[in-house]
Amino acid sequence: xxxSLAPMEGITGHAFRQVHAACFGALDRYYTPFIAPPRVxxxxxxxxxxxxxxxxxxxxxxxxxxxxxxxxxFVWAAGLLAELGYREVNLxxxxxxxxxxxxxxxxxxxxxxxxxxxxxxxxxxxSPLPVSIKTRLGLEDDAEYEALLDVYRRLPLAALIVHPRVxxxxxxxxxxxxxxxRTLASAPFPVVYNGDIFGVDDLTALVSAYxxxxxxxxxxxxxxxxxLARMAxxxxxxxxxxxxxxxxxxxxxxxxxxxxxxxxxxxxxxFYAKCAFADPMAVHRSVRKARxxxxxxxxxxxxxxxxxxxxxxxxxx
Numbered sequence: 001x002x003x004s005l006a007p008m009e010g011i012t013g014h015a016f017r018q019v020h021a022a023c024f025g026a027l028d029r030y031y032t033p034f035i036a037p038p039r040v041x042x043x044x045x046x047x048x049x050x051x052x053x054x055x056x057x058x059x060x061x062x063x064x065x066x067x068x069x070x071x072x073x074f075v076w077a078a079g080l081l082a083e084l085g086y087r088e089v090n091l092x093x094x095x096x097x098x099x100x101x102x103x104x105x106x107x108x109x110x111x112x113x114x115x116x117x118x119x120x121x122x123x124x125x126x127s128p129l130p131v132s133i134k135t136r137l138g139l140e141d142d143a144e145y146e147a148l149l150d151v152y153r154r155l156p157l158a159a160l161i162v163h164p165r166v167x168x169x170x171x172x173x174x175x176x177x178x179x180x181x182r183t184l185a186s187a188p189f190p191v192v193y194n195g196d197i198f199g200v201d202d203l204t205a206l207v208s209a210y211x212x213x214x215x216x217x218x219x220x221x222x223x224x225x226x227x228l229a230r231m232a233x234x235x236x237x238x239x240x241x242x243x244x245x246x247x248x249x250x251x252x253x254x255x256x257x258x259x260x261x262x263x264x265x266x267x268x269x270x271f272y273a274k275c276a277f278a279d280p281m282a283v284h285r286s287v288r289k290a291r292x293x294x295x296x297x298x299x300x301x302x303x304x305x306x307x308x309x310x311x312x313x314x315x316x317x
Contacts, residue, residue, distance in 0.1 A: 001207075003229040004029035006194060006219030007065045007092070007134070011268055014056035015253035021060060023246040024226050024238070030060055031134070031161075031217070034067035034092045034106075037077030044080060050257075054084055065090040065134065069105050071122045078127040086129060088158050091120075093135040096167045107136045107167040110148060117151045130158035134194070137179050139167040145179050153187060161192040161217055171220075181210050190215065197221050198315045203232050223272035225313035238313065243276060244304045251300075255293070263296045276313035283307055 005012055005020075005027050017030050035048045044052060052064050064081050066089060068074050078089045093116075095106030102108065109116055124131050133152065138144025144166070152160055162183050164175040175195035184191045193210075194217035197203050202221070207213050222228045226246055227238035238246075250269065254262035270287050274280040286303050290296035 001213075001232070002028040002215040003232065004031060004192065004215065004217045005222065006217050007031040007033045007090075008219055008223070009033040010265070011223065012219075014051055014053070015257055016250065016269075017057065017060055017062070019246065019250045019253055020222075020226055023242065023249065024230055026060055027218075027229055028061065028215075030057075030062045031090055032062060032064045034065045034095065035077075037066050037068050037070070037073040038080075040072050040076045044077075052081065052084060052086070062086070063088045063090050063132065065092050067092040067095065067100065067105055069103075069109055069119060071119050071126075074123045075126045075128075078123075078129045078131075082128045088132055089127065089129045090132045090134060090161075091123075093133055094161075094163050096136070096170050101139075101167060107139060110136065110138050110144065110167070113147045113151050116148070117154070120151065120155050124155055124157070132159040132161065133157060134161040134163065136163050137166050137176065141166060142176055142179060149183060149186075152183075157189045159190040159192055159215075160187060161194050163194045165195065177206070177209060184210055184212050192217050194219065197228075198224065199228070199312065200232050220272055220315045223269065224275035224315035227313075238276070238309075240304065240309055243273075243309070247273075247300065247304075260293055263290060263293060266296065272315055275315050276309055277303070277307045278310045279307060280310075280316070 005017065010033065013033060032051050035051060038044055050056060064086055066074055066077055081089055092106055093109055097106065100106040100108060135148065138148065160183065162180045164177060164179045165173065180193055192215040193206060193213055197206065197216055197218055198221040203216060218228055225238065231237055251262060251266055254265045258265065267287060274283040277283045283303050286299045290299045
């Protein structure tokens with residue numbers, strides 16, 4: 001079984017990837033949070049450049065994810081990524097954000113399967129890198145997926161990552177495994193499952209239902225339980241000492257990257273990580289009021305000193 005890390009904007013960037021790999025072992029693959037391609041003739045700059053800098057991803061199998069509906073910019077960006085040594089580029093067709101969808105990007109691109117097929121046929125032909133896709137089932141109704149799947153099956157994709165919800169679901173409700181199963185049974189390319197794998201029991205149920213599953217993308221479940229992939233491979237759960245070390249190294253990495261704003265970045269992580277503790281709300285109350293680095297460090301030390309771990313770390317929303 002292959003395990004990859006989901007692209008989660010603001011959370012699973014290069015600092016998180018490196019620290020997680022150092023503390024809990026590298027996953028088989030990492031997908032970057034989405035990056036907007038530069039205009040044709042320009043280069044990646046700023047935050048986007050830091051995300052794809054090979055020095056920031058050394059030792060990891062990283063696939064950059066692009067968010068766009070401009071074929072020329074996609075192909076241009078793929079060329080820049082190829083120069084940096086990347087071997088695959090991923091297209092985001094799953095982001096459910098209203099502002100992204102309104103621009104016809106992310107899952108908003110799923111609104112028009114005909115236009116999407118023209119775009120994909122073009123970039124698959126011209127991209128110097130193999131193209132993979134992360135998709136939802138549509139915007140409002142599962143029935144939209146049949147036309148989309150027909151489009152995907154006609155293309156030479158490197159892989160199709162299926163998050164079996166529609167855009168309007170956001171992350172509510174249960175993923176529709178049946179749509180994933182149909183894709184797995186009929187696609188001529190590798191298929192990856194993504195969605196609500198919060199514990200080993202979820203993974204076991206998925207593989208029991210669809211034994212052909214050989215690649216699972218982990219997101220919120222791994223943020224709540226950073227040892228999830230290790231446990232899925234038969235290894236131990238995270239100890240309090242491991243989780244403390246992981247926190248400290250991640251915080252230091254963010255301090256180096258963004259200074260005092262690291263406190264607010266870490267609070268995004270705690271939204272998930274609090275689920276590793278027996279009393280998530282107590283953890284939340286301890287951390288939420290901290291603003292300055294010193295306040296935050298004191299609050300976190302109190303958490304690790306006084307709050308026991310849950311019997312089983314599991315994201316619960």
